[in-house]
Amino acid sequence: MIKRFTVFLILLALAAIFAQLLFDYVPDSSLNQTGRYYAENAADEVGAANIVTAIIVSYRGLDTLGEVTVLFLTAAIIGLVLSRDRSQQQTAPEAVNRPGPGELLVTGSYLLAPLILLFGAYIFINGHLTPGGGFQGGAILASAILLLLLTRPVKHFSHRLITLLESVSGLVFVIVGVLGIILAGGFLDNRILPTGQLGELLSAGTIPIIYSFIGLKVGAEFSSMLIRLAETEDN
Amino acid sequence: MVDALAIIYLTLGTAFLLGLLRDEWRILAYGITLLSLAMVSGIASTWVWHLADNPAESVEIMTAGASPPFAINLRMGLAEAAALMLATLTGLASTIFLKDTLLRLGRRAMAVLLVFIMAICGIILTRDIFNLFVFFELVVIATAGLVLLSHNERSLGAGFKYLMASQVVSILLLVGIIFNYHVSGSLNIDDMAGMSDMLIQTTPLAFFLLFIALIVELKPFPANGWALDIYESAHPAFSAILSAAAGTASLFAVDKVLAIGGDSWLPVATGIGVLSFIGANLFALAQTSDRRLLGYSSVAQIGLILAIIGQRDILGDSYWLIAGGVLLAHAVGKAGLFWLSGLIAERELTAWTALRDRPLLLFAFISFIALLIGLPPFPGFYAKWELIHLLAGADRIALIVLILFGALLETAYLFRWFGLILKHDEVAEKAPCPIQKVVVIYSAVVAAWSLAYLWGELSVFGNLMHAIPLLFALLFLPLEGLPARIKNVLAIGGLVTWFILQYPLYDPLQLIFGAIILPGGALILLASFHNQGRRIGFYPAALWMFAGLSMLIVAEDSFTFFAAWESLTIGSYFLILRGKHSQPHAQSYILFSLGGAFLMLLGFALASAGNPLFPLESLTTVAEDVAPWVFILLALGMMTKTAAIGVHIWLPGAHAEAETDVSPLLSGILLKAGLFGLFILLIYMGRQQLYGIDLTHVLLWVGAISALLGNLMAIYQEDAKRLLAYSSIAQMGYALFGLALMNHLGWLMALMFVVNHYIYKSMLFLSVGGVAKRTGTKEMYRMGGLITLMPLSFIAVLIGIIAVSGVPPLSGFGGRWIFYNAIMSAEYRLPMVIIFLAGPIAFLYLFRLIHTIFLGQLKDEHRKLKEAPFWIILPQMIYVACLMVFALAPGLALRHVDAYIDNFFPRNGLNWEGLTITSTYGYWSPVSIMIVVGVIFATLFAWLVFVNRRAQKVKQFNIVFAAERPYRPETTHFAWNFFAPYRKALGFMTQPLVTRFWATVAESLHTSAELFRRLYTGDGQTYAIQLLGFVVAVYLLSSGVFYGV
Amino acid sequence: MEHIALATGFLLILIGLYGALTQRDILRMIVAFTIANTGVNLVLVAVGYIRGRSAPIINDNLPAAEATARMIDPLPQALVLTAIVIGVGITALMLAYAYKLYILRGSLDISKIKELKW
Incomplete structure (x- = not known):
């Protein structure tokens, strides 16, 4: 009781802080210096039509590197934590009799899964042209895997493949970044490949390549996490 | 690149x-x-x-x-x-x-x-501020992941609590970032710093959220329960990285971001930092788990560095040296201690006794705690010196007091830990030493000493590692494998050589002290030859102490003085700790000494008005309003060393429990360091007034009361060494009195005291030590009748007590004579009476010393004893000869000193003509006295021998009285509770009031630590609530800052 | 418009924090944190919005020449992407912890995880 009251009081103070921020907030009427720079120059310098992608992959590529690493770490840690447990659990596997998934469910998921995968791939390949990008596409890829996990729980996934995919994608990202230092203006400068025509698929330098790899990587990592979490279920 | x-x-x-x-x-x-x-x-x-x-x-x-x-x-x-x-x-x-x-x-x-x-x-x-956020989150995730490395389930809970806290932090951080971006239009820290004024005026709250989130990442007290759990449960190598590397990075981030907030936010950082420093150190007092203690210590040190960051407006160019010094010292020391904890099997502090038989690891431990506390020669020492001075220059005295208090708390638990390692009763199994772990620890030690050298090079005060005496002490570390006797030869050789080298540079005052310290120390070290084996740890500690002492007397600026002071304190602490039951005494010694040293530090800082380079002579020109305070602080610091009444409680235990050849070093030489300091203080500052009270008058009273109470407490002691220790307190009181008289003869008497006391106290300690070695006990009532078996010790003690008591013909009498002359020319009546009273009281215990041990009845178990070991007897005999010579020709030493004191007190000197010494009130002729006494003694002795020819030898128990025939020596030797009547009459004067006072202080600190640490209930949600509560509290308390107030 | 979005975001944060600090069950706490994270992301996105303007994608609808006049600030959108991913990562980690804690303790009550204290 006291605890709730204390929490309430503290959150009240926090609400006061937020209210203050809210009241002092004056929305912009035009772009500030950073926004304006991006609006004016991103299309020419980077060659990507989706300015947000340009920022993520190129200008603030270091943040993206960190983000990618976050997922890599999380997947590695979950693998570390849950795989140790799995080996402890294998001593007594109990086969629980569960009714299998119905034919409607299985066929439906077989129909949907490739479509979802395709959609996800479309999102990250066209990251520089339309809304979306590697992370979004990767999440969609993982949702396909999730669908399969939910409908066919006995299906076996290769952790080896997923780990390989993760590492290769990560390495490619880092190597492209280093190439940016050697061949172009700085780390993760995307202009080591020609920027091409704005709006074309093969434009914006290395962005499509990087984003595709990121998409694969993110998809692989999310899938890996989901698979591990699913494997923890008592069989 | x-x-x-x-x-x-x-x-x-x-x-x-x-x-x-x-x-x-x-x-x-x-x-x-x-x-x-x-x-x-x-x-x-x-x-x-x-x-x-x-x-x-x-x-x-x-x-x-x-x-x-x-x-x-x-x-x-x-x-x-x-x-x-x-x-x-x-x-x-x-x-x-x-x-x-x-x-x-x-x-x-x-x-x-x-x-x-x-x-x-x-x-x-x-x-870039958002990039900072991303990397911080990476650190969070990696930490949570690595916490799982140590396979105990407690770390799971800790990791989860950590994740909860970091979620809250990241919420605050993100909101802060985006609002800052909104106002400034940039995410770059330097851009935002350029727009700092505008930012703070329009949306200070945004900066506040950013700032407080980064501060919470530092795990400040009290919003850090989750962090302490991690330190306690994670693998120590990982905690090392967390504390050293991640802590450094977080501090860097706060430093960067503070630039955005401008100077108005610096006090907030300081406040949080100081609160962390003191609070965490206080709670650490009550810890028994090693890693949790290290966790609290980390929080405290990082708090200190945060406070230093908050002071960057006044630190100027020295900012990086100071902050960097404390930071690197903390990082290496903390990492090293965490790595050491990886070798220990159990988590209790007492389990670290496993290090006891591993001298190299012990040395590593010592280096690490010295790094943390900031003892010379490590970087923390230079950094603290400059920091305190610059703070004093900006008049932030309260901050100095808080920082020094926190530092003293830290000293207490770290040294207590070391004492436990060396002295705890139950010894754990020897620590295993897997090669890769040990290599890491040793490289940390190398890093520590390299940093010490580096910071010395960078500092403007000169590199302490270049001081030859200190290097000589360090030389003994690799030589520890040699037998003690060889090391002793080296030590004695070194001391004597250094004296010869320094001799031309000494003025008479320094010469007297130098002669006591260097050749005098060598003389006492002769007694160490009786030790076989290797005595690991003795020589580096002893020589470090000597190094400090010899550097003290030639110090010309306050920094060298202070460095020498701390060095001799540390060296003597390690020496005291070697005694069998000495751990609590060593602990109180180091606390009092370092507490006094901190007071001195504050005094020097005030005197120099913020200039870290301060020649001692400038003490004469300290500003009027500050001077009395400086005097009080410095005098208090010196008096903790001379054990003036009120700060004396460490001395009896420390001197009594120390080893046989260490007690003379402590009583004979170490106490004089305090006297030397008082000399310097009075030479340069002279009389000082505070609110109309003459401070030297106060010193006079302190001296008189010390003399009286010291002597009174000595008479009730059953332990011979304790008796001598209390006697030292009294003698130092006398010396203090002489100094405080502020006239020529008073100072002459004090100096003569210095020499006399050195000689006879060392001699007495050595002989009592020798007797204790042979009889196996220090309790006097267990001894008795040893005159026939240990004649040389008897002669030494006899001469000693004659000298102490001031009976002619020995030098004590001369000292008395000078003393009375000195008092005649002063105006103080009541303190004089007290001192006079103290004199005869000394007779009581001196008599007891000789009667109870050497006269009386020989006990059964001692019938087969031999004389004390040769090497212990030898210095005593040399001292006897010295006393004789000094009695006959005091002018040898005193003439030059008398002339030197003329510089300060031109009138009322003594005239040294031929063999007679005249003063304004009378004359003293040592040779005549010796002749007279000698003749009387010889006459009586001859008569005794003559009469004794017809004496009949009687066996020990051939006494019958009251129809009882005794057959055990104990029943006829009146020795126990000797002065019971005096205790009944005067016992009220020796109530252990001071002891109780200090004990209460310590108790209350411990109790508050025990009580308030219950704050950390262990529930992760509570920790998150405390975190938010902390944020809200800082917001409310610093609301003045928001609006530019 | 922007104020409403901001207010909603703040409200979500507060609700999420309240849930996280008062719920005993670990899984509920994780969900509450997710709500709070969503609130933060909402705040992040709301800050960049400029009334009457369109998304920062250059196509026939928004040619490059008019970009400066008709685009909202793209930077907060990039930031929020990173923030979402990081939030997901931490949530996954907390779930793994919850699982391990459940296996080892048999309980999902946060107040039971108390061996390490003061």
Whole structure:
């Protein structure tokens, strides 16, 4: 009781802080210096039509590197934590009799899964042209895997493949970044490949390549996490 | 120069690469990890080298081919490079330490470790605020992951609590970032710093959220329960990285971001920092778990550095030296201690007794705690010196007092821990020494001493590591394997040589003290020849103490004086600790001594008005309003060394429980350091008035009461060495009285005292020690009748007590004579009476000393004893000869001193003509006295011998009285509770009031620690609530800052 | 418009924090943190919005020449992407912890995890 009251009081103070921020907030009427720079120059310098992608992959590529690493770490840690447990659990596997998934469910998921995968791939390949990008596409890829996990729980996934995919994608990202230092203006400068025509698929330098790899990587990592979490279920 | 970004992409690339390897190739993975960390450490080190020579060449590294704020940029300057070197080397060392664990867990764990180090480096390098957030989150995730490395379930709970707290922090951080961006239009820290005024005026709350989130990352007290759990339960190598590397990076981040807030936010940082420092140190007092204690200590030290960051407006150019010094000292020391804890099996503090038989590891432990406390010659010492001075210059006295108080608390628990290691009763099994762990620990020790050297080079005060006496002491460390006798020869040789070298440079005052310290010390060390074996730890400690003493007397500026003071304190602490039951006494000794040293530090800082370089002579020209306070502080500091009444409670135990050849060193030589300090103080500052009270008058009273009470307490002692120790308190009271008289003869008497007391107290301690060695006990009532078996010891004690009591013909009488002359020319009546009273009281215990031990009845168990060992007797006999010579020709030493004192008190000197000494009131002829006494003695002696020819020898028990025939010596030897009537009459004067006072102080600190640490209930949710509560509290308390008040 | 979005975001944060600090069950706490994270992301996105303007994608609808006049600030959108991913990462980690804690303790009550204290 006291605890709730204390929490309430503290959150009240926090609400006061937020209210203050809210009241002092004056929305912009035009772009500030950073926004304006991006609006004016991103299309020419980077060659990507989706300015947000340009920022993520190129200008603030270091943040993206960190983000990618976050997922890599999380997947590695979950693998570390849950795989140790799995080996402890294998001593007594109990086969629980569960009714299998119905034919409607299985066929439906077989129909949907490739479509979802395709959609996800479309999102990250066209990251520089339309809304979306590697992370979004990767999440969609993982949702396909999730669908399969939910409908066919006995299906076996290769952790080896997923780990390989993760590492290769990560390495490619880092190597492209280093190439940016050697061949172009700085780390993760995307202009080591020609920027091409704005709006074309093969434009914006290395962005499509990087984003595709990121998409694969993110998809692989999310899938890996989901698979591990699913494997923890008592069989 | 390799691009600094290489640090980031090398570690990251390696982490990704590890995924390509097969799971079974663990050794290969481990090798690759080590290689990668070694490479980035190398890169960081080359940058440090390069920038140290060319500091102007700090580099801005752009990414993505665009300039900030449109792209992220990094900066590599000297400070960044040093921090990077620290982080990468700590990571490398911990990886080596973790070899077995990493090989067991596989490549994924190694990848997490690599990313952890990368993220720490990223925090240090980046200049973009959102990038900072991303790297911080990486650190959080990697920490949570690595916490799972230690396979105990407690760490699971700790990790989860950590994640909860970091969620709250990231919410605050993100809201702060985006609002800051909104107002400033940029995410670059330097841009925002440029717009600081505008930011703070329009939306201070945004900065507040940003600031407080980063502060909470530092795990400040009291919002840090989750952090302490991690320190306690995680693998120690990981805690080492967390405390040293991650702590450094977080501090760097706060330093960077504070630039955005401007100067008005600095006091908030200082307040939080000081609260952490004191609170965490206080709670650490009550800890019994080693790693949790180290966790509290980490929180405290990081709080101190935060407070230093908050003072950057007054620290100017020295900012990096001060902050960096404390930071590096903390990092190396804390990491080292965590690594050491990896060798200990149990988690109780007492389990560290496993280190007892491993001298090298003990030395490592000592180096680490010296680093943390800031003892010379380590960087923390230089840093604290400058910091306190600069703070005094800006009149922030309250802050100084708080910082010094926290430092004293830290000293208390760290030294108590060391005392436990050496002296706790139950000894744990010897610690195992797996090679990779030990290598890491030793490299930390090497780093510690290298830092000591480096900071000495960088400081303007001269490098302490260049001081020859200190180097000589350090020389004995590699020689510890030799037998004690060889080391003793070396030590004695060194002391004598140094005296000969320094002799021409001494003025008469320094000569007297120098003669006592150097050849005098060598003389006492002669007694150490009786020790066989190797005596590990004795010689470095003793010589460190001598180094401090010899540097003290030639110190010309306050820094050298203070460094010498602390050195002699540390050396003597280690010597005292060697006694069998001496741990609590050594502990109170170090606390009082360092407490007094801190008071002196404050005094020097006030006197110099903030200038860290302060020649001692300038004490004469201290500002009027400040001078009395400076006097009081410095005098208090000196008096803790001379054990004036009120701060005397450490002395009886320390001197009594020390080893046989250590007690004379302490009583004979060490106490004089305080007297020397008082001499210097009075020479330069003279009389001082505070609110109309003449401070020298107060000193007079203190001296008189010390003399009276010291003597009174001595008479009730059953332990011979304790008796002598209390006697020392009284004698120092006399000397203080003489000094405080502030006239020529008073000072002459004090100086004569210095020499006399050295000779007879050392002699008495040695003889009592020799007797104790043979009889196996220090209790006087157990001894008796030893005159026939130990005649030489008897002669030594006899001469000694004649000298102490001031009976003619020995030098004590001369001292008395000078003393009475001195009092005649002063106006003080009541203190005089007290001192007069103290004199005869001394007779009581001196008589008891000789009667109870040597006269009376010989006990059965002692019938077969031999004389004390030759080497202990030898110095005593030399002292006897000295006393005789000094009695006959006191002018040998005193003539020059008398002339020297003429510089200060021109009138009322003594006339030294021929063999007679005249003063304004009378004359003294030592030779005549000796002749007279000699004739009387010879006559009586001859008559005794003559009469004794017809004496009949009677056996010991051939006594019958009251129809009882005794057959045991105890029943006829009146020795126990000798002065019972006096105790009944005067016992009220020796109530242990002072002891009770100090005990209450210590108790209350401990109790408050015990009570308030219940704050950390263990519930993770409570910790999160405390975190938010802390944020709200800071918001409310600092609301004045928001509106530019 | 922007104020409403901001207020909603703040409200979500407060609700999420309240849940996280008062719920005993670990899984509920994690969900509450997710709500709070969503609130933060909402705040992040709301800050960049400029009334009457369109998304920062250059196509026929928004040619490059008019970009400056008709685009909202793209930077907060990039930031929020990173923030979402990081939030997901931490949530996954907390779930793994919850699982391990459940296996080892048999309980998901946060107040039971108290061996390490003062």
